[in-house]
Amino acid sequence: MKRLLSILLIVVMTTVLISGCSGSNANEIKIGVNYELSGQVATYGQSSVEGIELAIEEINKAGGINGKQIKLVKVDNKSEPSEATTVATRLMTQDKVIAVLGPATSGAFKATIPVAIKNKVPVASGSATADDVTVDANGVKEYAFRICFSDSYQGNVMARYALEKLSKTKAVIIADSSSDYAKGLAANFKSTFEAGGGKIVAEEAYIKGDTDFNAIITKIKGMDFDVIFIPGYYEEVGLIIKQARTQGIDVPILGGDGFDSPKLVELAGPEALNNVYFSNHYSSLDESPVVQDFIKAFKEKYNKEPDAFNALGYDLAKFVADGIKRAEKLTGEAVKNALEQTRNFEGVTGTFSVDENHNAEKAIVIIGLKDGQQDTIERFGD
């Protein structure tokens, strides 16, 4: 009986599997969503997908692309580069998607690029900021795109901001040693800061997931410095700022887009977040209608404030949809060509064009915090 039942079950499951794969529809455009929905960096993946789903919902409501509705095929890469490659292959060969969005992190995104080139399906990331994502020594990677600025650019800008705008010359760097993102930012901050006449007094490191930074803070407290640079993500940065302010360190604290999350103020507490500046993709203070409409729509759908990953996910989906719309025909190659031609795309995270290295050219926003609220925004950079 048990055996019969299990055979029956296998038959049923196989039928479901086969029929599930064959359901393609001419009135549909399939886009793959390959994100970190579980695992170490699930929060970036989940946030990005929220933005993507909002964007696609809006596009579909407005009639889709040339009359066709977009269907998202969502898969979880478990925050692992190897899994990201496997599911990217599945999306491209079995689900026959026209483009793949994600993954969110540079390592996982890079792992999917060879598959993309082989299958001639463009992949695009909203948040893979490592320097060598879309281009390396062998030239530009044909089917890879991203819509965010790179780590080195952010590090340079923040070092110049500290020197030129804040007139600070003695910096302490506290970097997340477990991420390429933080290491890239730290290295570029250091070289630009030192080239501009500044001095790095100390470099400290922590690891993602740490919660106790008292040891590092106690150690730097006795040193002579006038600014702290913390490349890292809000989960740890919030706690570092809180613990630093608790111990009486009140110099300006600078950082990158990893600071941007409503969680930062929850973690650090509003009174600790004064004299804090970070570079970002967008600011909710921006009064342009694109930004304000996005914030409103996001709040309606999810009942919370959007963060940078939400905004980048939203822009990414719109960017790829725009490429598909302009493509001559519905093939991966045509979409890739259309994406290359993107000029002055108006997104929430700024107006940008795609350069010859498949990077987005856009200005950086530097946000100053006062009592945990965004207080000043400055556009800075080239």
Add this chain to the structure above:
Amino acid sequence: MEQFLQQIINGISLGSIYALIALGYTMVYGIIKLINFAHGDIYMVGAYVGYFCMTFLKLGFLPSLLIAMVFCTLLGVTVEKIAYKPLRDSTRIAVLITAIGASLFIEYGTMFFVKAGVRSYPDMTGLLVKQFRFGDIVLTMQQIIIVITTVLLMILLQFIVKKTKIGKAMRAVSMDKDAARLMGINVDSTISFTFAIGSALAGAAGVLVGIYYNSINPLMGIMPGLKAFVAAVFGGIGIIPGAMIGGYIIGTIEVLVSGYGNSMYRDAVVFAILILILIVRPAGLLGKNTREKV
């Protein structure tokens, strides 16, 4: 000097957390020779229960702490009943792998319900945010609460184990399960009770971490779980005072390495200690070298 004292304060607060978690490891190991990898995750669940009590039910620190401890007790006993009890007579490796499975199940089960992102405890007010400054040294009320709660719970635990009937049963089972059964001790309920106490302490640690660091996430139990395991081995696994001492020493070493050495080597040093102990003194600081009976 002031810096050194500050680092010691930091180390003792951190060590208290490790000690509380290490106690659960050590007790369970002592009684059924199982390294309960799900233990760090029970600590995580404790942190979440405390979070929900404080954020949604608007309860104070003490009631939240107690509710979290009760919840974790139930969870710990349930895990034991479902995952470990059916394997009581299987090989130790089977149980160990089950423990890893239980750990992953709790981590990702929790992530399914509460989402992966970090959450922060509500703003503490009144007594909980008080600070004491002695020159350059800062002592926060939260640090004091952590140490006091930990010490009180340890005294309570020592009392239970040494002075009560159930404590006597626990010690008997850990010495010889079969002989204990022959003496009329209910071995199963004694093991459950051990899980219950260990889990309650882990739950308490979770809430304390929540108010101290103000940041919780579904995978927060992994690292402290491993460090507490090192602490338990350091003090001599299976020995309750050993776990406390191990917790405080590991916490302090960690802080001193970050403070005076290089913060990059912090975790490496902790795990190097584990390796060293296993080579030099496998029984741990307080353990006696007993030859395994064949």
